[in-house]
Amino acid sequence: MSEVVIIGAGFIGMSFALAAHQQGFGVEVYDKAAAPVLPKAATSQVIAVNPVSAEFLAEIGVWGLIPDRFVAKYQRMSVFDGQGTGSISFTAEEGGLTCLGYIVDQVALRVAMSECAIVQGLEVKWTETADIDELQRDLLVAADGAHSATREKLGLKKVGYSYGQNATVCVAEFSPELSPELSPERDRQAYQWFSDSGPLALLPLNDRGKFAVVWSSSQDLVSISETAFILALEASTEGKLGGVQGVSLRHSFPLMQQQAWRYVTEGAVLLGDAAHAIHPLAGQGANLGFADASCLVTELSAARLEGRGIGDLGVLTRYEQKRKTESRLAALAMEGFHQTFTSDSSIVGLFRSRGLRLVNENKILKRLAISVASGQL
Numbered sequence: 001m002s003e004v005v006i007i008g009a010g011f012i013g014m015s016f017a018l019a020a021h022q023q024g025f026g027v028e029v030y031d032k033a034a035a036p037v038l039p040k041a042a043t044s045q046v047i048a049v050n051p052v053s054a055e056f057l058a059e060i061g062v063w064g065l066i067p068d069r070f071v072a073k074y075q076r077m078s079v080f081d082g083q084g085t086g087s088i089s090f091t092a093e094e095g096g097l098t099c100l101g102y103i104v105d106q107v108a109l110r111v112a113m114s115e116c117a118i119v120q121g122l123e124v125k126w127t128e129t130a131d132i133d134e135l136q137r138d139l140l141v142a143a144d145g146a147h148s149a150t151r152e153k154l155g156l157k158k159v160g161y162s163y164g165q166n167a168t169v170c171v172a173e174f175s176p177e178l179s180p181e182l183s184p185e186r187d188r189q190a191y192q193w194f195s196d197s198g199p200l201a202l203l204p205l206n207d208r209g210k211f212a213v214v215w216s217s218s219q220d221l222v223s224i225s226e227t228a229f230i231l232a233l234e235a236s237t238e239g240k241l242g243g244v245q246g247v248s249l250r251h252s253f254p255l256m257q258q259q260a261w262r263y264v265t266e267g268a269v270l271l272g273d274a275a276h277a278i279h280p281l282a283g284q285g286a287n288l289g290f291a292d293a294s295c296l297v298t299e300l301s302a303a304r305l306e307g308r309g310i311g312d313l314g315v316l317t318r319y320e321q322k323r324k325t326e327s328r329l330a331a332l333a334m335e336g337f338h339q340t341f342t343s344d345s346s347i348v349g350l351f352r353s354r355g356l357r358l359v360n361e362n363k364i365l366k367r368l369a370i371s372v373a374s375g376q377l
């Protein structure tokens with residue numbers, strides 16, 4: 001019998017599995033998908049990892065295993081209101097940081113986690129599902145994503161809704177040569193436009209002129225022709241990165257907001273997207289999940305020192321209390337951004353551009369924005 005059974009070896013289930021295994025807990029991990037395989041080049045599926053999450057991934061031995069070509073450090077973030085009237089730009093230096101975060105290829109990160117498990121002798125049962133009624137364990141961890149069947153089986157209720165939008169992702173290639181009107185810092189910046197068709201993020205890849213595109217929109221940006229997509233991309237990016245030379249295959253993901261009422265029950269706990277899924281516009285979903293994983297391991301280790309059972313509801317409630325506030329605040333903030341930046345109202349538009357300018361010009365507000373974006377708050 002294993003002490004901890006984890007359903008789901010995504011980023012969050014795996015990071016928790018590694019951290020718990022390193023703390024000496026007996027861990028068993030199941031994932032219905034096959035083990036990830038390293039892609040040849042960076043894919044369009046990336047995540048922005050904040051410095052706090054990167055430190056956690058380093059502590060559990062994963063960070064150093066990600067090949068450099070799949071990680072791009074970014075030093076500056078520029079946000080535009082898409083009307084050419086308001087913008088904010090913040091740098092790592094202004095926040096006293098060495099970088100604002102990292103853009104990491106999702107598959108390369110999963111491969112690094114899987115290799116780390118092999119090195120540390122933690123077996124992951126790929127392409128296997130588990131019958132949770134049959135498994136003997138002290139604690140069951142549901143890390144099987146936003147559509148978690150384990151959460152349903154445990155009877156933990158959720159609330160949520162669809163945004164009626166999809167996030168379209170691809171890699172866009174801008175000219176590798178910088179013309180004099182473009183910033184020499186172009187390739188070390190992350191960009192966000194709140195364009196008429198929805199929030200558009202351009203995240204630098206470790207390959208000159210290449211950016212991962214994450215475009216949240218109610219329009220179908222996958223079926224339109226490549227030429228139409230490139231024209232729309234050039235129009236929305238206002239020429240700030242230069243002309244688009246080409247784009248990769250586009251994929252799309254439906255967007256939703258979802259929160260479980262309770263993250264815990266006696267002997268079981270929800271982790272990552274199984275507990276909370278938020279709009280990706282600020283790139284915070286996985287970062288919240290890494291913080292869940294780190295917090296849960298800390299609470300289980302404390303319980304062991306106190307001589308308490310790791311499935312004890314009192315112990316698990318401590319994890320829930322610590323994590324719920326942060327994930328609910330993040331969900332509220334994403335909702336606020338979404339409403340403010342998708343509103344057609346001219347009054348909201350005026351406040352939006354004034355608001356961006358105000359934060360840009362006020363050092364204290366700016367430092368606060370940097371702290372939130374880099375996971376320090």
Ligand SMILES: Cc1cc2nc3c(=O)[nH]c(=O)nc-3n(C[C@H](O)[C@H](O)[C@H](O)COP(=O)(O)OP(=O)(O)OC[C@H]3O[C@@H](n4cnc5c(N)ncnc54)[C@H](O)[C@@H]3O)c2cc1C
Pocket residue numbers: 007008009010011012013030031032033046047048049128129130143144145146149150167169214253271272273274280282283284285286287288289
């Ligand atoms: C377009 C987009 C962009 C994003 N960008 C960012 C970003 O920049 N930064 C950020 O922090 N977050 C971002 N996110 C959010 C982030 O992707 C998620 O928060 C994160 O992937 C959640 O990880 P997870 O491990 O909880 O769930 P998942 O990644 O969904 O993993 C769940 C795992 O469980 C397995 N599984 C499912 N059912 C079962 C079962 N019955 N038995 C066994 N295994 C099962 C699956 O195979 C999978 O491996 C983005 C999301 C989207 C949609």
